Amino acid sequence: MHSLKRLVAVALFLLLILLYFPTAVAQAQNRIGSELTTPILESINPLIDVILPRMYPVIAADVSAALGDATLINRINFVVALGMVDAAAPYHETAVGMYSRIPRQEPAARSNRNINTAMMHAAYQALMSLLPDRAPIWREMLQDYGLNPADDSREQNSAVGIGNIAGAAAVAGRYHDGMNQAGRYQDTTGYMPVNSAFALRDASRWQPGLRRNGVGIYTVQHFVTPQLANVEPFARFDPRSFRLPPPAASNVENWEAYKGQADEALDTMANLTDEQKILAEIFDNKILSLGQSYTHLARELGLSPADTARGYFVKTAAALDGSIVIWQEKARYDAVRPFSAIRHVYGDDLVRTWGGPGAGTAEIPASAWQAYLPEADHPEYPSGSTCGCYATAQALRRFAGSDALNWTVSYPAGASRIEPGITPARDLSFTFETWTDFAESCGQSRQWGGVHFRAAVEESASLCRSFGDMAYEAYTELLDGSAALREPAQSLSPDPWLAQAAQSRAQAIVVPLAQTPTPEACEMVSETIVVTSMTSGIQCQALENQPSGLFAGYLDAVDIRGVLETGAQVCFRDYGEILYLETGGAAPVFRNLASYQVAGMTCSWLERPGLVMLVAAAAPPAAADTSAAASANTGELESCRVTTRELLNFRPRPASERAKGLIPEGTTVRALEREGNWFRVLYEDAVGWISGDFVETDGGCG
Numbered sequence: 001m002h003s004l005k006r007l008v009a010v011a012l013f014l015l016l017i018l019l020y021f022p023t024a025v026a027q028a029q030n031r032i033g034s035e036l037t038t039p040i041l042e043s044i045n046p047l048i049d050v051i052l053p054r055m056y057p058v059i060a061a062d063v064s065a066a067l068g069d070a071t072l073i074n075r076i077n078f079v080v081a082l083g084m085v086d087a088a089a090p091y092h093e094t095a096v097g098m099y100s101r102i103p104r105q106e107p108a109a110r111s112n113r114n115i116n117t118a119m120m121h122a123a124y125q126a127l128m129s130l131l132p133d134r135a136p137i138w139r140e141m142l143q144d145y146g147l148n149p150a151d152d153s154r155e156q157n158s159a160v161g162i163g164n165i166a167g168a169a170a171v172a173g174r175y176h177d178g179m180n181q182a183g184r185y186q187d188t189t190g191y192m193p194v195n196s197a198f199a200l201r202d203a204s205r206w207q208p209g210l211r212r213n214g215v216g217i218y219t220v221q222h223f224v225t226p227q228l229a230n231v232e233p234f235a236r237f238d239p240r241s242f243r244l245p246p247p248a249a250s251n252v253e254n255w256e257a258y259k260g261q262a263d264e265a266l267d268t269m270a271n272l273t274d275e276q277k278i279l280a281e282i283f284d285n286k287i288l289s290l291g292q293s294y295t296h297l298a299r300e301l302g303l304s305p306a307d308t309a310r311g312y313f314v315k316t317a318a319a320l321d322g323s324i325v326i327w328q329e330k331a332r333y334d335a336v337r338p339f340s341a342i343r344h345v346y347g348d349d350l351v352r353t354w355g356g357p358g359a360g361t362a363e364i365p366a367s368a369w370q371a372y373l374p375e376a377d378h379p380e381y382p383s384g385s386t387c388g389c390y391a392t393a394q395a396l397r398r399f400a401g402s403d404a405l406n407w408t409v410s411y412p413a414g415a416s417r418i419e420p421g422i423t424p425a426r427d428l429s430f431t432f433e434t435w436t437d438f439a440e441s442c443g444q445s446r447q448w449g450g451v452h453f454r455a456a457v458e459e460s461a462s463l464c465r466s467f468g469d470m471a472y473e474a475y476t477e478l479l480d481g482s483a484a485l486r487e488p489a490q491s492l493s494p495d496p497w498l499a500q501a502a503q504s505r506a507q508a509i510v511v512p513l514a515q516t517p518t519p520e521a522c523e524m525v526s527e528t529i530v531v532t533s534m535t536s537g538i539q540c541q542a543l544e545n546q547p548s549g550l551f552a553g554y555l556d557a558v559d560i561r562g563v564l565e566t567g568a569q570v571c572f573r574d575y576g577e578i579l580y581l582e583t584g585g586a587a588p589v590f591r592n593l594a595s596y597q598v599a600g601m602t603c604s605w606l607e608r609p610g611l612v613m614l615v616a617a618a619a620p621p622a623a624a625d626t627s628a629a630a631s632a633n634t635g636e637l638e639s640c641r642v643t644t645r646e647l648l649n650f651r652p653r654p655a656s657e658r659a660k661g662l663i664p665e666g667t668t669v670r671a672l673e674r675e676g677n678w679f680r681v682l683y684e685d686a687v688g689w690i691s692g693d694f695v696e697t698d699g700g701c702g
Contacts, residue, residue: 041145042113045305047084047312048295051123054141055080056287058134070286070388071225071323075179076130077291078234078320081313083122083170085478087163088306091115094481099173100166101485102156114159115306117147121163122170124149129171130181178231178491189494191226191331194592200340201579201592203252206379207340221377229328232489234317235470240495242325244459247381250335252344252591261453262345265338269354269372269450270361274424277372278411280449281418282430283385283442284373288409290319290392293438296407301400310475311399318395318471322387322464327378328495335381338450343367354450357419371450372418383456387464389442393435394468399475403434522560522568529558530601532569538562538609554579554613561609571601572614578604581611597650597661640671640701642679642690650688654678663690674702 044050055076063072086097091110105114120142127138139149147160155161175181180188195207197220208221233239249257283289294315298308336344342351346366354372355362378384397403408431416423432438443461446452477483522531522540531540543557556572572578578593593604593612606612643666650661654675663669663683669690673680677692679701 041116041147042111044116044145045298045303045308046116046120046123047081047305047309048298050120050141050145051080051084051127052291052295054137055127055131056291058131058137059287062131062133070319070384071228071327072185073286074316074319074323074388075174077312077316079130079170079174080123080126081309081316082174083126083163083167084119084309085306085313086170087118087122087166088115088309089166089478090162091118091306092479095479096481096483096485097166097169098478098483098486099488100169102162102165105157105162109157112305117159118163118166119305119309120145120147121151121160122167125164125167126171129175173486173488175488176491177489178227179225180227185225187223187225188227188491189230189331191223193223194334195340197221200344201577203258203341203344203591204250204336205334206336208377209337209339209375211374221375223331223379224377226327226331226378227491228324229331229495230492231320231324232492233321233324235321235467235474237321237470239325239328239492240497242328242463244329244382244463247333247335247453247455249453249455250333250341250381252336258341259345261455262338262341265447265450265453266342266351266353266369268447270352272354272361272372272448274426275428275430276445276448277416277418277423278428279430279441280373280445281416282409282411283389283445284449286385286388289442290315290388292409293405293407293432294392294396297396297400297405300406310479311396314399314471314475315392315395317475318391318468319388321471322391322467323384325463325467326382326384326387326460329382330379330384332495332497333381334379335456337375337380338453339369339371339375342369358422373449373451375451380452381456382460382463383443383446383452384460385446386439386443386452386457386460387467389439390461390464391467391471393439394465395472396468397435398468398472403436405432405435405438407432407438525558528556528573530571530573531558531560532571533564533567538564538568543611554615557611557613559611560606564607564609568606569598569603570606570612571598571603573601574614575602575617576614577617578602579613579615580604580606581613637671637673637701639699640674640679641668641698642671642681642692642695642701643668643698644690645694645696648690648694650683650690652688654689661688668698671697671701 059073059076063076082098086100086102089095089097089100090102090105091114092104124138124142127141128135131138142149151160152164153161154165156165178188180186193208194202194205197208197210200207206223208223210218210220212218229239248254249261252258294312298311303311343366348365348367350363351366351369352361352363353369354360355364356370376384408429410427410429411424413424413426414421430441432441439461443457446457447454474483522533522538525531525540526542529540529542531538539561541559541561543559555574555576558570560568560570570578578595580591580593593606595602595604597603602614604612644663646665648663648665650663655678667683669681669683671679671681672687674692675689678689679692679695680687680689
């Protein structure tokens, strides 16, 4: 059944695409490849009539069935359009290529036939690199118009040679741009989500979703192409110079704002209209919204084949550049999606909202809530789709010299992808008179679809017009010939903000002296739990491990009640991660507590009463192993001892974000090894690293 639904969905997309390319369909019905003549090649617009009608179905089949994965779709579009634009440059009075410099052709050679031939060969070279598994389609694409895909000429005065040179240069110019095409676009940043698909440990951060692929078959989302943040942009700017403010309402510590934006998402979904649902679907389909709006504009303006490719290039370049900064900020804030926040706020409580496909507005458990659109596989803030629409709109507004668009999209009754046969209840038609209307509707649609909060849309909208301006201005330098030949693109260095965050020292936690003795009922809760309270007005009770239910699977737990005027330290004798369940509010709230080691125990600082649980985590190095390691390395620093000048973090490796424990001020320890300004020391039969910035050295410390 699932396979049938997928097949139907793909078929609907392909049908929709073909409906938008009547010229290509008519030509396909009336030609046989061997009978094609020069006048047909002379009269076509290669991008609209030939390349996109073949490329889009392949993208739907191989890259993104829902046509919503903008990062990969846009890079394919960008490299193909780049090859075509550079192939057309030698036939223009002033234009130059971005990665190639082909001699300018004589006016007599500047025919549509030559330009089209060059652009089609350039696109062929790009597609063979980007989507090589579909080589038969790309070869047939040339053969259908009397061109020979096996002709690998590099002659600079022939249309075929110019196309091959330009296409190959575009591929080489972007092959190492940071997207990891050679590695099939796998992550190169080492991103790891804080949350799992099954446990929301930090309610402020992104949680990968579960996707059902069949009866009982599920896959977990992965952050799609986080390395996009390190891609070299088209326009000359430093992505690290663009920073957005933090999404304050997505921080669970700002509880009223956090709950407020979750409530706004629920209310929006409870009042969805057919028009809003279909607009959400239109803008979720990046080929329909960002692609077909442009082909409509090109036809309205009567653009030449070369200018059609140029306009397509500048709009994809703008979207690419904007997405680099958006992905940079997504990785930086790693913000929670609405589905996680809503479930966190309300748990299994009933909420009034959209009940799911075909269910209309209903009361459902918040834990069963889903967005109208499928959740994208990357953090929520800021909105990539909104940025793409605003950047594209501005680039094409500049390119066309007008805000006018006048693009109409019609949806027959029941044609919804999410609610097929139900939505819309009647035929609908939408007209976007201007690019301003287009961009605003695009941004709003992300909220209607339930996949973004308001702040993600508004911040992207305010930022991303600038990428349209910069892309257009960089394009004009290529067009007027003033642009310098670009060296092949290289991956940017990692975002220094992320590097700094990863290397920053964990804040030392110092437990103050108790003002009054800890109650006996809490001081030694059990043989494995120790509580140190700053007040006497609390009660503690250890919980027995439960094999099933909400709290199943913890290693140890204690329920702390009463008033914590100045906090308490909770320590477990086992190793793990500490979770906190706040039970005093309107709804239970799970949070991760920062943990540290004290006398071999795993401890956290508690500011409010609630349930504190120790859950499994990666085991620390065993004492026996570390002692052996210490013995094996004693020769590296034979006579070095260091004395701490203040309370120091005891780390598993140099500059590690996580600390194994704390070493008190004034402690003298033996140093076994030195790496830069870090010392590997032996402390209480354990081996770890401390910073040399805060110690006094004695002996042969290097």
